[in-house]
Amino acid sequence: MFVWFRRKFLTGLIILLPTVLTGWILFRLFRSVDSILRPIVARYPFFDIPGLGFFAVIVILLLTGIFAGNFIGRRIIHWVEKGIGQIPLVSRMYTAFKQMSEVFLQEKRTAFRRAIIIEYPRRGIYSVGFVTSTWSYRDSGGTDRVFINVFLPTTPIPTSGLFLMLPEEDIIPMNCSVEEALKMVMSGGAIISSITAIDAARQAAEGTDGTAVDGSPRE
Numbered sequence: 222m223f224v225w226f227r228r229k230f231l232t233g234l235i236i237l238l239p240t241v242l243t244g245w246i247l248f249r250l251f252r253s254v255d256s257i258l259r260p261i262v263a264r265y266p267f268f269d270i271p272g273l274g275f276f277a278v279i280v281i282l283l284l285t286g287i288f289a290g291n292f293i294g295r296r297i298i299h300w301v302e303k304g305i306g307q308i309p310l311v312s313r314m315y316t317a318f319k320q321m322s323e324v325f326l327q328e329k330r331t332a333f334r335r336a337i338i339i340e341y342p343r344r345g346i347y348s349v350g351f352v353t354s355t356w357s358y359r360d361s362g363g364t365d366r367v368f369i370n371v372f373l374p375t376t377p378i379p380t381s382g383l384f385l386m387l388p389e390e391d392i393i394p395m396n397c398s399v400e401e402a403l404k405m406v407m408s409g410g411a412i413i414s415s416i417t418a419i420d421a422a423r424q425a426a427e428g429t430d431g432t433a434v435d436g437s438p439r440e
Contacts, residue, residue: 336402
């Protein structure tokens with residue numbers, strides 16, 4: 222009887238706890254955003270309408286988006302970002318938050334192009350990285366070499382990490398979106414797609430040219 226009670230109790234807790242916590246966080250977020258008009262409400266009590274502050278934030282975001290879409294708005298935003306870039310600590314935080322916002326909010330991904338797997342910090346150990354750009358050059362022998370710029374994030378806060386430049390042949394593509402790979406990094410591997418893990422492990426074991434790491438043909 223005790224085992225049955227314990228099992229059912231834990232099942233109910235697992236089901237309700239995420240729902241209650243999510244609802245509580247959303248409620249607190251709504252209350253915080255809705256209080257943006259508190260100074261105005263204190264002076265004009267007739268503005269004390271639940272949800273009015275939340276609606277005001279939506280209007281402000283919409284007007285900001287419209288303003289940023291014209292020439293004058295773009296120039297002003299450029300000047301503001303240039304000014305922020307002159308402040309040592311603030312510039313790094315602003316750049317990190319901007320990159321994360323571009324990854325999660327914009328339809329066109331400008332910060333991280335795709336998720337990959339690389340051998341780091343040594344051969345035989347693999348890490349998740351994100352491609353930011355690609356560049357190439359011609360060496361003294363006349364051979365064109367292509368390098369991939371990779372951002373290697375830290376866990377559980379992916380806004381900090383390392384910048385690596387790797388040869389194109391040393392990266393392993395992941396069969397998942399940037400958002401899914403970020404979830405895996407932030408959760409320390411607890412949130413992971415089984416298809417992604419199988420495909421990545423297969424490519425790491427067999428290589429990208431259809432042969433195994435030891436040079437034997439794929440079966």
